[in-house]
Amino acid sequence: MEARTHISHPQQIIVTLEPDAIVADLKKALRLMRGVASVHTANVKTDNHISPALSRKINKARREYAKGETISCRTPEEMQQYFDSL
Numbered sequence: 001m002e003a004r005t006h007i008s009h010p011q012q013i014i015v016t017l018e019p020d021a022i023v024a025d026l027k028k029a030l031r032l033m034r035g036v037a038s039v040h041t042a043n044v045k046t047d048n049h050i051s052p053a054l055s056r057k058i059n060k061a062r063r064e065y066a067k068g069e070t071i072s073c074r075t076p077e078e079m080q081q082y083f084d085s086l
């Protein structure tokens with residue numbers, strides 16, 4: 001009978017923390033846990049930039065809405081009635 005070996009793959013847990021004050025304490029606590037190979041921190045980049053192409057589409061939609069060239073539904077039922085009518 002052939003012996004099987006279990007190959008363990010490292011796992012990662014990603015946690016976003018606020019405020020920064022608890023980061024150091026959490027890193028210390030994690031290092032004390034059995035099986036923790038390493039603890040690293042990284043800054044999360046938030047990009048709230050709207051591309052020029054998306055900005056043009058938004059402005060076009062706003063102009064069309066202002067001219068009444070769009071379809072608006074006030075309730076899900078109105079939207080379903082519109083879709084049913086197509």
